Amino acid sequence: GLPARVRIYEVGARDGLQNEKTVVPTEVKAEFIRRLADAGLSTVEATSFVHPKWVPQLADAEQLFPMLDGVGARLPVLVPNERGLDRALALGAKEVAVFASATESFAKANLNRTVDEALAMFEPVVTRARAEGLHVRGYLSMCFGDPWEGPVPVHQVVRVTKALADMGCAELSLGDTIGVATPGHVQELLSTLNEAGVHTNTIGVHFHDTYGQALANTLAALQHGVTTVDSSAGGLGGCPYAKSATGNLATEDLVWMLHGLGIETGVDLGRLTATSVWMAEQLGRPSPSRTVRALSHK
Ligand code: HMG
Numbered sequence: 001g002l003p004a005r006v007r008i009y010e011v012g013a014r015d016g017l018q019n020e021k022t023v024v025p026t027e028v029k030a031e032f033i034r035r036l037a038d039a040g041l042s043t044v045e046a047t048s049f050v051h052p053k054w055v056p057q058l059a060d061a062e063q064l065f066p067m068l069d070g071v072g073a074r075l076p077v078l079v080p081n082e083r084g085l086d087r088a089l090a091l092g093a094k095e096v097a098v099f100a101s102a103t104e105s106f107a108k109a110n111l112n113r114t115v116d117e118a119l120a121m122f123e124p125v126v127t128r129a130r131a132e133g134l135h136v137r138g139y140l141s142m143c144f145g146d147p148w149e150g151p152v153p154v155h156q157v158v159r160v161t162k163a164l165a166d167m168g169c170a171e172l173s174l175g176d177t178i179g180v181a182t183p184g185h186v187q188e189l190l191s192t193l194n195e196a197g198v199h200t201n202t203i204g205v206h207f208h209d210t211y212g213q214a215l216a217n218t219l220a221a222l223q224h225g226v227t228t229v230d231s232s233a234g235g236l237g238g239c240p241y242a243k244s245a246t247g248n249l250a251t252e253d254l255v256w257m258l259h260g261l262g263i264e265t266g267v268d269l270g271r272l273t274a275t276s277v278w279m280a281e282q283l284g285r286p287s288p289s290r291t292v293r294a295l296s297h298k
């Protein structure tokens with residue numbers, strides 16, 4: 001059966017904006033995040049404390065985060081290393097996410113490390129964050145296919161997922177960074193993870209919509225018992241270090257499907273769509289979300 005409620009983990013302000021050519025003013029980002037929370041999204045990933053030269057779009061994290069005081073949502077931030085954690089802790093962040101790769105090629109491109117060197121970099125971050133009482137998410141990229149290596153063997157994904165769980169990540173997010181997954185592959189990965197002792201209630205899914213499969217993949221994950229789904233308002237996004245990545249699953253498309261299935265999300269679709277239309281104006285290009293287009297042309 002399907003769950004009664006799904007937690008949407010909104011990534012538009014981070015995964016979305018990190019890949020837009022336009023560098024959005026800090027005040028606009030703050031307004032975007034505030035509006036997403038007001039639309040009922042309970043988790044709104046805010047920014048990344050990464051090297052500013054690696055992701056210039058998010059180089060204003062120090063200015064942005066304090067502007068979010070009083071926003072009524074959980075506001076996780078990405079941290080790749082202890083330097084990033086220091087910066088997040090200094091601003092009072094309560095939730096952080098580390099981000100590993102299932103493939104060597106992407107670990108190198110995104111983190112300048114091998115897969116195992118990256119895990120070694122995260123270990124003290126997770127340990128310290130937990131000691132400080134923070135909630136820690138572990139992302140895993142390239143869980144299905146990789147632009148340099150092609151299809152990614154399931155056992156390779158299971159090994160790194162387990163390493164993140166064993167390290168103390170309370171929540172895992174399986175990333176289809178370049179959007180090549182199909183539903184059977186999703187089911188196979190989830191089953192294999194369960195057999196390896198990773199519980200479904202710790203797993204979230206993170207689909208990009210390159211081949212139009214993100215919603216079908218999400219439904220397959222829901223049928224498997226997953227209740228946390230990552231998406232980005234208006235379908236913003238991609239990843240600057242994986243050229244074939246296009247936008248994330250659009251939150252509006254996700255909400256349309258979930259509400260149609262009678263699944264609660266807490267999201268007001270009208271307010272969310274208005275926010276994405278407003279953000280599209282800021283970026284100077286229309287939202288790729290089919291639901292945003294359908295609802296805004298009514
Ligand atoms: P590096 O060049 O190997 O860094 O990059 P380093 O450790 O050698 O340090 C070099 C210098 O950078 C030092 O300064 C550090 O202090 C500084 P120096 O001593 O030379 O003056 N530095 C920092 N400064 C500010 N903040 C920091 C930081 N760390 C080091 N946190 C590094 C390694 C990890 C830093 C770099 O590769 C990086 O920042 N990568 C981030 C890339 C990124 O953000 N990618 C996008 C997010 S992942 C994603 O989108 C996928 C996801 O959506 C899921 C999916 O779809 O699959 C999550």
Ligand code: MG
Pocket residue numbers: 015175177206238239248
């Ligand atoms: Mg992503």
